[in-house]
Amino acid sequence: MDQMGGMQTQIYRQSIALSNKKIKQLVLPIAMPNAPKKWKLNPYLTIQKGNIPMLPIKSSIRGTFGLNFYWGVGVILKLIRKKFKKENYNIIHTHCSGVAAPLIVGYIAKKIFKKPLVYTVHCCRVSTYHPMSKFDSLINGLIIKIEKFCLEHADYTIVLTNKTKEIIQKNYEIPNEKITVIPDVIDSDEFISNLTDKNIQEFQQKYNLDNNLKKIVFIGRIAYEKGCSVLLNAFKKLNRDDCELIFYGDGNERFLLEKEIERMGVQKKCQVTGYLPNTDISLAIKTADLVVMPSLHEEFGGLILEIASVGKAVIGSNIGGIPTLIEDGKSGLLFECGNVEELSKKIDEIIDKSDLLQEYGDELKKNISKKYSFQDNMNKIKKIYSTLGE
Incomplete structure (x- = not known):
């Protein structure tokens, strides 16, 4: 698993904690180079490599490509394969970091399996995110529209702060019963x-x-x-x-x-x-x-x-x-x-x-x-x- 950031660390801790509550999960992260393609951390938690192989491009945009293209394409291909194998799930839970791919993949997964979709928003475009380049500024409006569409079509949205909840509900049509604040936690x-x-x-x-x-x-x-x-x-x-x-x-x-x-x-x-x-x-x-x-x-x-x-x-x-x-x-x-x-x-x-x-x-x-x-x-x-x- 990629634990290079706070979001990844929180996903890891949440997955372990929920497995301890006997909630069976399949987690599809970006796998680090030496990680196995699939492994079980315990009887209730299976980790499977989500991304397709990444090109060894050493540049400042490799991380963006990795999160958006390699992970998104890889996960969609895996979900389609699992649907054909008649694997089924009760809940789709997608963690979003201010980029488009997790939002889109979550919505597609909801359509593939016809099951409820939960988003956890670790970085919100309309609330917190600031564009990091000229190109990012150009596409910012488009990604905000994607964020709006996906969150409005989710069955539930989790945010980390009251401030983000207020801004999201001000800008997007999300009823109060479909959004809540659950901050990062630690043992x-x-x-x-x-x-x-x-x-x-x-x-x-x-x-x-x-x-x-x-x-x-x-x-x-x-x-x-x-x-x-x-x-x-x-x-x-x-x-x-x-x-x-x-x-x-x-x-x-x-x-x-x-x-x-x-x-x-x-x-x-x-x-x-x-x-x-x-x-x-x-x-x-x-x-x-x-x-x-x-x-x-x-x-x-x-x-x-x-x-x-x-x-x-x-x-x-x-x-x-x-x-x-x-x-x-x-x-x-x-x-x-x-x-x-x-x-x-x-x-x-x-x-x-x-x-x-x-x-x-x-x-x-x-x-x-x-x-x-x-x-x-x-x-x-x-x-x-x-x-x-x-």
Whole structure:
């Protein structure tokens, strides 16, 4: 499974949790290169490669092609084959990330199997998404129309925030009984269960982490919308020899980021690790002094739940769902989206104040643990399935 982003991580956690409730599922994600074509994680959860083989094109648009074309075509072909084999399902549940393919594939699946369709909107075009290129701006209106059509023809829509629910209902004709808010969730105890001294030491050795340097950390998919270039420019402006910047992750713009690091001449104080398994995310957070989320758009900000579980401080863009999770100056810091100068200044002001960093981390942990119950939200999804499947 592709767990390079918050949406993928949430799908993984949801699938496991629902299988533990004896809900039988077939999940069709983009498979990583070394993953088997099909495997069973447990008696109730089967994972099958969704995408057709992707061309080895190293470019900034490969991720878009992968999500749209390779996955969409692959899943539709598999669904048609399963229909001919007379396989049947009670519910179609599609997770949407602001691109057209999952919306279209969900609608087609509904038509193929003639079963209820549920969308979970992890990034909403009409609410949160900001076009990332000239071409993206040109097609944005078309994808909004696709989003409108598909959500209006769904049997149920799940969104992550009240803000998105309000905007969707203002712009699309979706009755209140067909939409609800179920945010990202986390089982904090399970997430931090691998934080042993041995694992922390091995993680530090694996990535050559220098204990004498303060670690400013980015965790996630390396793509335009995640704001990696904003953080890199802020780090360059910071110009401190006692800090290092670590990008934990991979993505379609990794090679561009590495070129920019070299161009700026900060490669000795900056590293890009590549793909990090979800089981290691807690270790990356634990060994950080400060985590930064410089996103240019962010529907919810599920990484903050993981940061809170470990009890670390975070600086985030003042956009999307991030301000609903971070109380500025109390449980972390917010900065104006894309403002390199402000981000650099805020990092410089806080990075030496270990007591304040710990205070922010403790407050964040206290607030998050109260609001995002893992079991409660999985029970809500199970109830939706049960109602639609009657």
